[in-house]
Amino acid sequence: MNKDLLLVLALLVLCITLFVRNRPRVDVVALLMIVALPLTGILELHEVLAGFSDPSVLLIAALFVIGDGLVRTGIAYRLGDWLVHRAGSSETRLLVLLMLMVAGLGSVMSSTGVVAIFIPVVLGVAARMRVAASRLLMPLAFAGLISGMLTLVATPPNMVVHAELVREGLAGFGFFAFAPIGLTILALGIGYLLLARRWLGSRDAENGEQDARRTLADLAQSYRLSERERRLRVRADSRLANQALNELELRQQYGINVIAVERQHKFRSLLLMATGNTELLPGDILLIDLASPAIALLGAYDELGLEPLPLQTSYYSIHSHVLGLAEVALPPDSELPGKTIQELGFRSRHKLNVVGLRRNREALDGLLVDEKLKTGDILLVAGAWKEIHRLQSLGRDFLVLSLPAEVDEVAPAARKAPHALLALAVMVALMVSGLVPNVIAALIGCLLMGAFRCIDMDSAYKAIHWQSLLLIVGMLPFALALQKTGGIELAVNGLVGALGDAGPRALLAGLFVVTALIGLFISNTATAVLMAPVALSTAERLGASPYPFAMIVALAASAAFMTPISSPVNTLVLGPGHYRFGDFVRVGVPFTLLVMAVSVAMVPWLFPF
Structure with a gap:
C-alpha cells in the first residue's frame, strides 16, 4: 500500500465520517473533497472537475424537473385520489395498489419525491379506513426503493453504473434492462x-385524524384555531393606520398575529396576505390569530383603535379560494430543530405564518413563538395557496404533509396535465428507442414541459436537488483516484482472494453484501460511485462479462431497506409512521437477504458471465 493510496483512503474515511455525522452537509463535504483532491497532486484539476460535465449528472438534473412537472400539473395527486377510490375498504388491496403505483411512478421520477407526495395520501386513507398508518408507510418506502430497480433512469446509482460502463468503452444498460429483476422483487416485496405488516401496527388507527381529505375547517379545528381567530376593523382614529406591520410589533407586544387583511377597493373586496411590509389603512379588517386563546385583549383593542367584528365560521373556510393551511414537517437533514418559531422567520422568508404546532401527535395550546422546535414537530402554516405550493418545491427544507381538499380548486397547472403526460411519453419513447442519448431525451422532455407551461423556469431551478448533484460530482473523482493509486486493484484482490474459489456467483453475493453494507453509512449514489469500478475490475480479473457485476452493484445500492437512515426515502416515513430504528431492522434485513438471493439467482441468467 503506497503513500498516495493511504492519502486517498484517509480522505475517503474522513468523507464517510462526515457523511455519517451529517456535519457539515453532504454537499459541503463534496465541495471540500473537490478542493482537497487536486492539492494532493494525485489528480489534475480537470479530472476533479470532470463530473460537472458528466452526462449522468445532467440527466439526473433533468429528471428532477420532469418529476416536478408531474407534481405541478396534479398528476401524482390524481393518482392518489384514484388509489383511494379503487382500494375501497380493503387494506390488502390498498397496500398492493399503493406499492404498484409508487413503484411505477418512481421508475420515471425521483423516488424521494414520489414518497413525499404519497405520505399525506397514505395518512389520509389510513385515517379514513381506521388502519394504522405504520402498516402502510413502510411499504410505501420499500416500493419507492424497489422502483429504482425497474428502469435505467429510476435512480442515480443506475445511471452512475451505466456511465461507468460507457467510460470503459462498453455499451451501457438499456432502459428496461433492470425491469425483469425489479418486477420480480416488486412482486416478492x-x-x-x-x-410482515403485522409487525408494523394494529388494525386500530393510531391517531384521531378524521377524513381522507380533510378540509380547512377540519385542520382549524384539530389545531383549535377557532379559539384564537378574530376579525378586527381598523378605526379611523387607530394608531395602526398608515403604518407597516413590521413597525408595529403586534405579535411581540400583544400576541396578535395578522394573517390577512380584508380591504374594500372601489366596488369589490380584496384579501391581502399579511407581510411585514403590509401597510394598514383605516377601514381595513384584520384576520388575526392570537398567540393564546387565554389572552384578554379588550383593553388592547381600545388602545390600538381596533373594533371587534363577529366571526360566524372560520375565516379559512370563508376565504378558501385564496387563503390556505398546510401541515409541514421538518425533513431528517433539516437544521431547524433547536430554533424557535420566531427565529424561523416564516413570514419574511416564505410569506407564510406559523399558526400551530403539533408535538407527539398533540396540538399545543396557542403558539409560543419562543418555543424551540424539536425533531418530529409538525407546523401548521397559513397563507396564500401559491406560497404553500412554493413551499412544496423546497423539499430539502420542508415536507408538506397535508393539503386540505380545497387545494383542488387552486392547482397551479392542473389544466396542463395532458401536456405533462405527453412530454413524459416523448421522453420515455426516445429513451427506449435509443434514437438520441438519454440525457438529450430528458432535456427534450424538460423543454416540452416548459413549452406547454407545465412548469416555469423558476420552478424548474427550484426542482433540481443541487445537493444530490454536488454529492455525485464530489464523489466521482474518488473512483479515479483509487484507480490511479491501486486502491481498486487492492479491493479486487481482496474480494477475489476471499471468494474467487467459490465461483462467480459467490463473488456477486460478496459484491452485493459489501455494497449494501457501505450503503448503510453513506448515500446509495456515493456507494455506486465507489463500487462500480470495483465491480468492473473484478469482472476483468476473472475474464468474465462486466454486465452481471455492474448490475449487482446497482441493485444492491437500491436495496437500502435495513435502517431508517439507509435512504432518504426511509427517513421520510420515520416520523409520520412513528417507527423505531428496530422496526426497519426487523422488517428490512430479511427482505434485503431475499433481494440478494433473487438478484444472485437472476442476474447471471439475464446477463451471462
Whole structure:
C-alpha cells in the first residue's frame, strides 16, 4: 500500500465520517473533497472537475424537473385520489395498489419525491379506513426503493453504473434492462409486506385524524384555531393606520398575529396576505390569530383603535379560494430543530405564518413563538395557496404533509396535465428507442414541459436537488483516484482472494453484501460511485462479462431497506409512521437477504458471465 493510496483512503474515511455525522452537509463535504483532491497532486484539476460535465449528472438534473412537472400539473395527486377510490375498504388491496403505483411512478421520477407526495395520501386513507398508518408507510418506502430497480433512469446509482460502463468503452444498460429483476422483487416485496405488516401496527388507527381529505375547517379545528381567530376593523382614529406591520410589533407586544387583511377597493373586496411590509389603512379588517386563546385583549383593542367584528365560521373556510393551511414537517437533514418559531422567520422568508404546532401527535395550546422546535414537530402554516405550493418545491427544507381538499380548486397547472403526460411519453419513447442519448431525451422532455407551461423556469431551478448533484460530482473523482493509486486493484484482490474459489456467483453475493453494507453509512449514489469500478475490475480479473457485476452493484445500492437512515426515502416515513430504528431492522434485513438471493439467482441468467 503506497503513500498516495493511504492519502486517498484517509480522505475517503474522513468523507464517510462526515457523511455519517451529517456535519457539515453532504454537499459541503463534496465541495471540500473537490478542493482537497487536486492539492494532493494525485489528480489534475480537470479530472476533479470532470463530473460537472458528466452526462449522468445532467440527466439526473433533468429528471428532477420532469418529476416536478408531474407534481405541478396534479398528476401524482390524481393518482392518489384514484388509489383511494379503487382500494375501497380493503387494506390488502390498498397496500398492493399503493406499492404498484409508487413503484411505477418512481421508475420515471425521483423516488424521494414520489414518497413525499404519497405520505399525506397514505395518512389520509389510513385515517379514513381506521388502519394504522405504520402498516402502510413502510411499504410505501420499500416500493419507492424497489422502483429504482425497474428502469435505467429510476435512480442515480443506475445511471452512475451505466456511465461507468460507457467510460470503459462498453455499451451501457438499456432502459428496461433492470425491469425483469425489479418486477420480480416488486412482486416478492408485495407478498412479503402483506405478511410482515403485522409487525408494523394494529388494525386500530393510531391517531384521531378524521377524513381522507380533510378540509380547512377540519385542520382549524384539530389545531383549535377557532379559539384564537378574530376579525378586527381598523378605526379611523387607530394608531395602526398608515403604518407597516413590521413597525408595529403586534405579535411581540400583544400576541396578535395578522394573517390577512380584508380591504374594500372601489366596488369589490380584496384579501391581502399579511407581510411585514403590509401597510394598514383605516377601514381595513384584520384576520388575526392570537398567540393564546387565554389572552384578554379588550383593553388592547381600545388602545390600538381596533373594533371587534363577529366571526360566524372560520375565516379559512370563508376565504378558501385564496387563503390556505398546510401541515409541514421538518425533513431528517433539516437544521431547524433547536430554533424557535420566531427565529424561523416564516413570514419574511416564505410569506407564510406559523399558526400551530403539533408535538407527539398533540396540538399545543396557542403558539409560543419562543418555543424551540424539536425533531418530529409538525407546523401548521397559513397563507396564500401559491406560497404553500412554493413551499412544496423546497423539499430539502420542508415536507408538506397535508393539503386540505380545497387545494383542488387552486392547482397551479392542473389544466396542463395532458401536456405533462405527453412530454413524459416523448421522453420515455426516445429513451427506449435509443434514437438520441438519454440525457438529450430528458432535456427534450424538460423543454416540452416548459413549452406547454407545465412548469416555469423558476420552478424548474427550484426542482433540481443541487445537493444530490454536488454529492455525485464530489464523489466521482474518488473512483479515479483509487484507480490511479491501486486502491481498486487492492479491493479486487481482496474480494477475489476471499471468494474467487467459490465461483462467480459467490463473488456477486460478496459484491452485493459489501455494497449494501457501505450503503448503510453513506448515500446509495456515493456507494455506486465507489463500487462500480470495483465491480468492473473484478469482472476483468476473472475474464468474465462486466454486465452481471455492474448490475449487482446497482441493485444492491437500491436495496437500502435495513435502517431508517439507509435512504432518504426511509427517513421520510420515520416520523409520520412513528417507527423505531428496530422496526426497519426487523422488517428490512430479511427482505434485503431475499433481494440478494433473487438478484444472485437472476442476474447471471439475464446477463451471462
